[in-house]
Amino acid sequence: MNLAVENISAGYGKTQVISNINLAVGPGRICALMGRNGSGKTTLLRCINGVISPFEGKVSIMGKDICRLSRDRIAGMISVVPQVSFSPFSFSCMDMVLMAGASRIKAWSAPSKKDREKAFSVMAEAGIDHMADRAFNSISGGERQLVMLARGLFQDTPVMLLDEPNSHLDFTNQHRIMALMQTLVKKRKTTVLITLHDPNLVYYYCDEVVLLHNGGVVASGETRTTMTDDVLSRVLGDNIQCDVTLKGVFVVTPKQINSPNNNSGIKVKI
Numbered sequence: 001m002n003l004a005v006e007n008i009s010a011g012y013g014k015t016q017v018i019s020n021i022n023l024a025v026g027p028g029r030i031c032a033l034m035g036r037n038g039s040g041k042t043t044l045l046r047c048i049n050g051v052i053s054p055f056e057g058k059v060s061i062m063g064k065d066i067c068r069l070s071r072d073r074i075a076g077m078i079s080v081v082p083q084v085s086f087s088p089f090s091f092s093c094m095d096m097v098l099m100a101g102a103s104r105i106k107a108w109s110a111p112s113k114k115d116r117e118k119a120f121s122v123m124a125e126a127g128i129d130h131m132a133d134r135a136f137n138s139i140s141g142g143e144r145q146l147v148m149l150a151r152g153l154f155q156d157t158p159v160m161l162l163d164e165p166n167s168h169l170d171f172t173n174q175h176r177i178m179a180l181m182q183t184l185v186k187k188r189k190t191t192v193l194i195t196l197h198d199p200n201l202v203y204y205y206c207d208e209v210v211l212l213h214n215g216g217v218v219a220s221g222e223t224r225t226t227m228t229d230d231v232l233s234r235v236l237g238d239n240i241q242c243d244v245t246l247k248g249v250f251v252v253t254p255k256q257i258n259s260p261n262n263n264s265g266i267k268v269k270i
């Protein structure tokens, strides 16, 4: 397994936020982490990345205990695409992407022509090559997310952690980026753990899902068999239904939609 989490419990100060989490994700697989706000998804990602130390348990990347690895080794194995980003300095978008190569570019040496070409190529894949020279802090929230995604792809690590990477993206970009990830993960044999709130994106683009509630795992497994009305209702609320439309499209919706514009026949409550 590229990524193994064994019996992790963690939190902040003396407050425990996640308990007894186990998961294992192999190469070429995308695993979604779902759960309501505050359920502990980001905290788990922080443990995996070694940013916080768990109270208990072990995280292994490519069979190596994360506690025994230097920050440089971790950066060569795990890339992180955070929820929101801001740079204290006025770096260009190209600089932001190139910086992700710091663990493999020698100290005091400039990125090579090959590094720049690779950075440009991942920016093109993310659809943002035209902003290579723009100041990172002058672009929109969604554009920044695309730069951070390109940065993660440039880092080219066996494990990628993505924390709601598409929360600021428009509808088309959300699907485009998930489809890109699906293609690249299979090509590079990367392991991806991604937090997502939209169950429809999880269903279509992720191989596996881990559902968290109050810091514990409620269910986990292959996406298509794990995402049921019952499990989603327990994790996201008590009113979720999974349906297949007449066109054969899988959709997850609340059973009751509270809107005066609701002409769907779905009963109104909440």
Ligand SMILES: Nc1ncnc2c1ncn2[C@@H]1O[C@H](COP(=O)(O)OP(=O)(O)OP(=O)(O)O)[C@@H](O)[C@H]1O
Pocket: 012, 017, 035, 036, 037, 038, 039, 040, 041, 042, 043, 044
């Ligand atoms: N730095 C921190 N110090 C203290 N408590 C924190 C800290 N970061 C998060 N928490 C708390 O830990 C709990 C889990 O937070 P976490 O960010 O892991 O949730 P999440 O599932 O990622 O939520 P969201 O979907 O809103 O991003 C929350 O109650 C939160 O308030």
